[in-house]
Amino acid sequence: MSNNNVSLSFDGDRAYVALDRPDKHNGLTIEMLRELAKVAGVIGKRADIRVVILSGNGPSFFSGLDVAKAMSNPLDVALAFLPLPWKGTNVFQEACWAWRRLPQPVIAVVHGRCYGGGLQLALAADFRFVTPDSEFSVMEAKHGLIPDMTGAATLSRLIGVDKALLLTMTADPVDATYAEKIGLVTEVDADPRAAAEKLADRIAARPAHAVASAKKLFDRTWQASVRRTLAVERATQFPLIVRQAMGRGTNSAK
Structure with missing residues (x-):
């Protein structure tokens, strides 16, 4: 199953979700945001699925919002900011928070760039396994913005208010070693997919x-x-x- 550059597949008790816009480093479009929430909803209805593994195809996990693409339809962006009925989130937020609502644990497998909205999506997962060359940035301040895809609800939870402010105010990229040191990621591994599968096996045994x-x-x-x-x-x-x-x-x- 693949729609709007988000693919979903099932294998036994696992669901695999992949961002699939590799030529743009998986830069998000509004359609992809809606599709991410939709896919999470599909998985949530599957009682046979025990663990979700979230990844990105191509050279990066996720490089953030494709601003040029999104702003080609300003009205759609404006509508996407409106809260969704009964959800307490808008389209941008629901693309991330839908994964926190799942009863199944979600493991993000990260490589390459994990910037902006991509970092917020990874933070919405329960665990993050990353390659040694991964790079992370709360980059919204570069554009005069703040993280608005649930990052405010997850950053300080994981790393404390001071580190969250440091990353947000500077928008500086940080490497995997530093990210692991401050608790931004769960584990750095040369083969994060294999590490994620091993954890999935352990969780599925409970x-x-x-x-x-x-x-x-x-x-x-x-x-x-x-x-x-x-x-x-x-x-x-x-x-x-x-x-x-x-x-x-x-x-x-x-």
């Missing part, structure tokens, strides 16, 4: 409901007070304990 609940737990509590966090923790854990007591704690996708 009960699907526990994995989904763990993702939901941390997403709901990372900015909450301790009291709120503990309350959500209890509410999340209780049905899992009941499930175990009823003998349903098997490694199934149901």
Whole structure:
């Protein structure tokens, strides 16, 4: 399945999503943004899918928004900024946040440039495995802008407010070694795809409901007070304990 330069394929309990505009370093168009959210929705309905692996074809993972292409239709860009009904996101934000909404863990496999919106998409994944020559930049400040594809919700969560501000205000590119040091990426590996597959195997060996609940737990509590966090923790854990007591704690996708 491939539409608007975003491809989706399935293999066993894995879903593979690839940005497929290699001649433009996967520079995003408005159509690709909408397609990313649509593809995430398709995966979310598949109870048999345990892990999602997100990557980019060609020389880079994702070089950011293709501004020239997007601005060829200013009205479409303006409409894309409007919040989507019932979502709390606009088209730009939903292209990233749709992956956080998935019950399945998402692993981004990154190589080459990971700039702007591309970095924000990678940050919306649960894990990031990257090549040693990968390069990262919160580059919006170069254009007088701020990260607006959920980067404000993910950057400080991963690396702290000071480092998030440093990367955002300077727009300086950083290498994979530094990115790993500050916690921007999960792991640097010469073969990030193989590393991602190994992690997927380990995750898929655990009960699907526990994995989904763990993702939901941390997403709901990372900015909450301790009291709120503990309350959500209890509410999340209780049905899992009941499930175990009823003998349903098997490694199934149901």
